[in-house]
Amino acid sequence: MNLYQHFRDEVIRLLSELAAAGGIPAGLDASRVSVDPAREAAHGDITTNAAMVLAKPAGMNPRALGGILAERLGGLEAVSAADIAGPGFINMRLAAGFWHQRLKEVLLAGSAYGDSDVGSGEAINVEYVSANPTGPLHVAHGRGAVVGDALATLLEKAGFKVTREYYINDAGAQVEALARSTYLRYREALGETIGEIPEGLYPGDYLKPVGEALVRRDGDKWLVAGEAAWLPEIRAFTVAAMMEGVRADLKALGIAFDRFVSESALVASGAVDEVLKDLEKKGLIYTGVLEAPKGHAPDDWEPRPQTLFRSSAFGDEIDRPLRKSDGSWTYFAADMAYHRDKFRRGFNTMIDVWGADHGGYVKRMKAAVEAVTSGAAALDVKLCQIVHLSRGGEPVRMSKRAGVFVTLGDLIADVGRDVVRFTMLTRKNDSQMEFDLEKALEQSRDNPVFYVHYAHARCRSVLRSAAADLGVRNVTAEALAEADLGLLKDNAELAVIKIMAGWPRLVETAAEAHEPHRVAYYLHDLATAFHGLWNLGNDDVRLKFIVDDKPLTLARLALVQGVATVIASGLQVMGVRPVEELR
RNA sequence: GCGCCCGUAGCUCAACGGAUAGAGCACGAGACUUCUAAUCUCGAGGUUGCAGGUUCGAUUCCUGCCGGGCGCGCCA
DSSP states (O other), X not given: OOHHHHHHHHHHHHHXXXXXXXXXXXXXXXXXXXXXXXXXXXXXXXXXXXXXXXXXXXXXOHHHHHHHHHHHHHTSTTEEEEEEETTTEEEEEEOHHHHHHHHHHHHHHGGGTTOOOTTTTOEEXXXXXXXXXXXXXXXXXXXXXXXXXXXXXXXXXXXXEEEEXXXXXXXXXXXXXHHHHHHHHHHHHTTXXXXXXXXXXXXXXXXXXXXXXXXXXXXXXXXXXXXHHHHHHHHHHHHHHHHHHHHHHHHHTTOOOSEEEEHHHXXXXXXXXXXHHHHHHTTOEEEEEOOOOTTOOOTTOOOOEEEEEOGGGGTOSSOEEOBOTTSOBOHHHHHHHHHHHHHHTTOSEEEEEEEGGGGXXXXXXXXHHHHHTTTOOEEEEEEEOOEEEEETXXXXXXXXXXXXXXXXXXXXXXXXXXXXXXXXXXXXTTSOEEEETTGXXXXXXXXXXXXXXXXXXXXXXXXXXXXXXXXXXGGSHHHHTTSOGGGOOOHHHHHHXXXXXXXXXXXXHHHHHTOTHHHHHHHHXXXXXHHHHHHHHHHOGGGSSSOSOHHHHHHHHHHHHHHHHHHHHHHHXXXXXXXXXXX
């Protein structure tokens, strides 16, 4: 249960009771009433703004209204104290028994703890990575991959029906250049000296094996053929090879997509022609001449009539071209068709995770979604800022000759999948991030990955130790749920339970905000509370988990099991595997 | 020139429109015959870039400036 939602319902119920009794006016709009964690423990456990929000419409003084409501709230069994404070906050302290019940709930739910139905099964499409198939994924793609995947899992946990999708940009000039690059490597593999890779083509060594593989498949048959003959073949061959590498990297990160959508297949299906007809009917397509951007005119700018989409009618700065001068579709035109396709497959909410360099594209894509869905669907774009790689504080230099930055595959091989995933989620998506390869592996408290892992490992360690003493059967989550949790009276113990009990709310708010990084911060907080509790046992043996008092030991083990469960549940959302021990 | 993102402790970063803005690092002082001290406790550190506006209440929303990043037709 989301306890804040629970108490908000209670507040609203009590307000209507009060209204019925004539204590306050009836029919007040309670939509702005919220129940939140108290900022400071001294204020209590939870707080509501009800009195402040309703004072004006009720024509009452906030403290007077708050007094009446606080009296009612104080009468609830779960509330041990309700006071009015400051400008009109009603602070409530919850009974210990309420918190014990939350712990029991954790133990009974297991990794499903925190599952919510706020999403009501609504379909959400999360598109991420969607890198050009022109080379290996690099580190920035990795950030988008991790953010998108964790967001997808988070949304699932919050009750949405999520489809994970990857758009393959396998049409257009880039993949043609790729095919020509492979062709050079193909000739090279057949013994020719090809010299420098010309400007505009892909110089990376990663195409050498592709050229060699092509020789193995097709022999020298393309040497004498004209480009018109070999280009489509080699393009398809190369894209397939690149996508194989992409899938391997994603698999190494533990990411599996529900669907890969090919841009060229989409174009071939006529979907772009269709969307254009649609928009023509709506009067959103016209032929016009764009003005050169002020202060940034390209050298070869010349005014030219183009097929334009009236995106300025939906908040974009200018209208956007849909056809290149050679008559083929722009990337944008195909992307419009793609998002229309998503909508027709039943997605009214779409999330795209992009690199920051695509920031200038957001408005037109949102405009396009609004236009092609007649306002029925919404697009949220999460821009991931760049990742600066360093090693021991020194920037990692990119390799020019290899034609790529440090690849995602290199990064995973270097620090491991779980470290990559966790670290990528320790920053909000739109903040730049420094990823230090040494620090990410450091086993110290300034490495959040380790810090959270360590808390979980300590939990497991205690439970293993207890299982040896008390028998495995007595320390399962199910058995511990039956422990006398009322024995957990220490403030530090209750503090840990309170953080655990905040997990369902965290899931809901992070999911609604589309911000998976909050999970990482939450887990860090929980780990901090647990490490603190642990150390109390170092100072005073009576505060150890395993003590000379079996009922108390079992209650404390239940707490430990609960922490392990919630950490594992949070890591699951992040796609990180919890560790049993760290030695 | 225009648009988007960012601006919070010396540094790296948090904070559903809520109260006295929080963590970590670095700095100072302490706690290990261990259920894992790779941890913990305490201290010091702030005009949330600046100026207005909305609000009972603004780090958060709006406007304008300043600074940094990204982008700006026929690349994706």
